Amino acid sequence: MADSKAIDVVDLDFGYAKLHGLDPVPVLQGVNLTLARGSRCLLIGANGAGKSTLLQILAGKRLTRSNARVLGNEVFFNTPQGVTYLGTEWATNPVVRSDLEVSHFLDSVGGYRYKERRDKLLDILDVDLSWHMHQVSDGERRRVQIVSGLMAPWDLLLLDEVTVDLDVLVRSRLLDWLAEETTTRGATVLYATHIFDGLDQWPTHLCHLQLGSTLPPSPMPWPLPASLAADLLPEEVLTRMDDPNRRGSRLLEVALHWLVVDRRERVDREIAESGREKRGAQEANISSEAFYRKYDYSH
Numbered sequence: 350m351a352d353s354k355a356i357d358v359v360d361l362d363f364g365y366a367k368l369h370g371l372d373p374v375p376v377l378q379g380v381n382l383t384l385a386r387g388s389r390c391l392l393i394g395a396n397g398a399g400k401s402t403l404l405q406i407l408a409g410k411r412l413t414r415s416n417a418r419v420l421g422n423e424v425f426f427n428t429p430q431g432v433t434y435l436g437t438e439w440a441t442n443p444v445v446r447s448d449l450e451v452s453h454f455l456d457s458v459g460g461y462r463y464k465e466r467r468d469k470l471l472d473i474l475d476v477d478l479s480w481h482m483h484q485v486s487d488g489e490r491r492r493v494q495i496v497s498g499l500m501a502p503w504d505l506l507l508l509d510e511v512t513v514d515l516d517v518l519v520r521s522r523l524l525d526w527l528a529e530e531t532t533t534r535g536a537t538v539l540y541a542t543h544i545f546d547g548l549d550q551w552p553t554h555l556c557h558l559q560l561g562s563t564l565p566p567s568p569m570p571w572p573l574p575a576s577l578a579a580d581l582l583p584e585e586v587l588t589r590m591d592d593p594n595r596r597g598s599r600l601l602e603v604a605l606h607w608l609v610v611d612r613r614e615r616v617d618r619e620i621a622e623s624g625r626e627k628r629g630a631q632e633a634n635i636s637s638e639a640f641y642r643k644y645d646y647s648h
C-alpha cells in the first residue's frame with residue numbers, strides 16, 4: 350500500500366562538505382517536516398535559510414545520513430519515481446539556450462508520451478511549439494522548462510522559485526492547475542518562494558525555515574486556526590492581517606514578521622559568536638514594530 354506521507358523528514362542535519370578534511374559547514378539543523386499526500390506547502394525563509402538545500406535533499410540530489418523519506422523511500426539511496434524538482438539553475442544550461450525548436454526539445458524529454466498533459470500545459474503556460482530556445486525571453490524559457498518538467502505525471506513536486514519570472518496571468522493559471530493536481534490526483538507540492546501576492550488561497554500548509562531549522566509546528570496548517578495564530582503571531586501582525594488596507598496578502602504579513610524575527614535571531618547569534626557588538630547592538634534593537642515603521646510596511 351502506498352505510504353500516505355509524501356514527505357517524512359525527522360531531525361535532518363546537513364552541511365556542505367569542505368575541502369581538505371575540514372568539518373562541513375552546518376546549513377540545516379533539526380529540520381522536521383511531515384506532509385501528507387495531497388498537501389500544498391509553502392517553504393518560507395530568508396535568503397540563505399536553506400530552502401534550496403532542503404528541496405535538493407528531498408529530490409535525492411544531496412547525500413544526508415539523516416532520516417529523510419519521500420513517498421515512502423529513503424530518498425538518497427532509493428530515490429522514488431514520481432519526484433520532480435524544478436530549480437532556477439536549469440535556465441543557465443547552454444543546451445536550453447541553443448537553436449532548438451521547442452517541439453523537438455519537448456519530444457526529446459518524452460513529451461510525445463504525455464500528449465494530453467503536454468497540450469494542457471502548453472495552453473496554461475502559453476508556450477508555442479515553434480519557438481526556438483535561443484530566441485525566447487527568460488520568462489518564456491522558464492515556461493518551456495515548466496512544461497517539460499510537469500508533463501509526466503508526478504507525485505511530489507519540489508518547486509524552487511521557478512515562478513519568479515512568470516507574468517502574473519501565467520503564474521496564476523499555473524498555481525490553479527497545481528492545486529487541481531493535488532485535489533484530483535493526490536499529488537503533493539512543496540514550493541519555496543519569496544513572492545506572496547495572490548497566494549492566500551493556495552497553500553494547505555506553511556513551513557517556516559529559520560536559519561536552517563524548521564520552527565514548530567512543521568508544517569503548520571494554513572489558514573492558521575485562530576488559537577495557533579494567537580500563539581505564533583503578535584497582536585500587531587494579526588491586526589495587519591485583518592486590515593483591508595494592508596499592503597499585500599495576509600501571507601505577506603506573516604512572512605514579513607517571520608523574516609524580521611529571523612534577522613534578529615541571526616544578529617543575536619553573530620553577536621554571541623563573534624562579539625561584533627557595535628553592529629549587533631544597532632540591529633538587535635530593531636523590534637518588529639520599529640522595523641515595520643522604518644521600512645514603511647504597515648501603511
Ligand SMILES: Nc1ncnc2c1ncn2[C@@H]1O[C@H](COP(=O)(O)OP(=O)(O)OP(=O)(O)O)[C@@H](O)[C@H]1O
Nearest residue numbers: 365366376394395396397398399400401402403541
Ligand atoms: N554548493 C554549496 N556549497 C557550500 N555552501 C552552499 C552551497 N549552496 C548553498 N550553500 C550555503 O548554504 C546556505 C543555504 O543556501 P540555500 O541556497 O539552501 O538557501 P535558500 O534559502 O534557498 O536561499 P535563497 O532564498 O537565497 O535562494 C547558504 O549559506 C549558502 O551560502
